[in-house]
Amino acid sequence: MDEIRTTTRTSHEGTLLDDERPTPTDDTARSLTTVRGLADNAFRITAHGGGVVVLAIMTLVGVFLAVRGAEAIGAAGPSFLTEQDWEPNSGRFGIAAVLFGTVTIALIAISVALPLAVGTATYISEYAPAAIKRLLVGVVDLMAAIPSVVYGLWGMFWLEGSILPIAQWLSTYLGWIPIFAVPNFEPGDPLATPTVFTASAFLAGLVVAMMVAPVAASIMREVFAQAPVGEREGALALGSTKWGMIRSVVYPFGLGGMIGGAMLGLGRALGETIAVYLVISPVFVIQPHILQTGTNSISSLIALRYGEASPFELSALMAAGLVLFLITMVVNFGAGIIIQRSRSGAAS
Template identity: 50%
Template sequence: MPPADLVDATSERPGLTTLPLRDDQRLDAESVRPRRLSRKATGVDAVFEQSARVIGASMLVITGGVGLFLGYQAKPTFQTYGWSFFTTQVWQPDTNTVGIAAVLVGTFSVALVAMTFAFPLSLLTALFISEYAPARLKPTLVAMVDLMAAVPSIVYGLWGYLLVMPHAGDFAVWMQAHFGWIPLFDVRGSDPNAAVIDQSRYVSSAFCAGIAVAMMVLPMACAVMRQVFSQTPVGEKEAALALGATRWGMIRNVVLPFGRGGIIGGTMLGLGRALGETIAVVLILSPTFEIKPNLLEIGNSTVSSLIAGRFGEANTSQLSALLAAGFVLFLITLVINTLAAIIVNRSRSGAGTDA
């Protein structure tokens, strides 16, 4: 046993020995107690934290203010028309008959066509950039896709009206000839096998407008998917390849399951954008107020195009009805975007990533 003066009196473990300390080296218990660390930001960090908090809260206040304003302005319309506002197809303010049933169906019709084209294109583009593109080419491809989001809506509208619509009309004729037995691809009063085909029946439709809108929502959906795919754990990808999986087998069994939440979230965010697109739809669609299950037939209308087309000539009561339609669209978009955020946050995407 060591001498008693060699045993550290402050040690709680028996048998632990230390070298003897001089009296001037012995520390008081209070002086060796760990100091408490403060997590409170100071200096520049505090300024950044408070600025971010203020800006984030401002966005919530602005969004809530928009919703409250639309709801307040829409209250007279809801009190006047009640549930008939949601079931009436026609929009005739002169006869005091207004409803958004037709434009709601048209809104979802255009969005359905847009997502039919945008979903596979955005998914394949995101997979190519994240998994197949050479490293030196990736920044250029990412910049090109992101640049698509900066193109004004009117440019897409002119592109769809002048370039896409004539070819989309020809494709619509082919679709009706081969799949006309499906109501979605039938054009009433037109025979695709006739000697002279009335091409005017196949343009300015939800199908033509949906193609233009698809190009507008593609960058948003692609960006979300690509970001999620890039966070796939490298260890899992290398393990799949080490076990003999092909590149596509690794993507199918590792990347896609990991990014499922991002795929769903990006698609729903794109859907929210497609529902509210305005200028491109106004330029392409021929406005009609009728519930149409025919995507290829001329004529349709959406909530956003209705507001843009009737806002300038609306009186007080008509303006309230338009704002009521906008309030309904606001709620639909808010619900879709909220669901997308919840799905992305609850998904496995981004968890447990390896450097």
């Protein structure tokens, strides 16, 4: 037992003075050691190994695309990012048009999916009765698991015909906005054909939005549920309404999750293939009019040309895939960083 040095001088109440309380003679901190068992070591090795394997696979995918696409990138040079035509066998090829279409479709999708996801997550987390909450959670998760080809068929056979009146209305009354203008459509012409609105970026964006919304809604719902109960009750105790509490507590707390969910959805929208391939009419020109027929994306280009590509065109497709891979990685890593730096991410 350590020797303790004490003093005998006391105050007039008979208690020791603050600066004369017992102090240990040896103030060296004890070192703490952790003894890990076999199960702990096995778990650490498995967890670390899984992380290393994931990073290794991602790195190998990037290296594979870079190696296979090096020939085309070397032949095209910087024009690979600025050329609109896609004729690798004749020496004129680039991804400017398909890259523009990819970003356009993804932005339309996330613009539509974000309000749907926020509304769905808010209702399930804050308003849905307990009796149906689990059912709604299961339905949303099931929608996220539906194959993309099913969404593509739905968009091709039902949604395309249903949104034609909406596209015509937008072009008629909002055509003064460049993105809603359709040069080949005359609103006052009774013989104007609605076929100029089919297979557009707008249609593709709506189809992808239905695929992205459940993913973003699931993330936001989990984040909203983590909002501190004390802050919720404090807002209500101060006289806030339910909606006021959500706006002042739940949304600020879940802001990082909302942004992260939107960016993760954007990452999926950028790489969507089959659904986009089924509903668009491929063109190799930058198409700024989202309601007009014709658009393209990198993933649908690869699906369209891969089966009949020559060795050099295959290299060009690999180079296009490398660009899409890098863009998707940047978006997903950005989403992860935002989530980790938010209150909700730090709490989880």
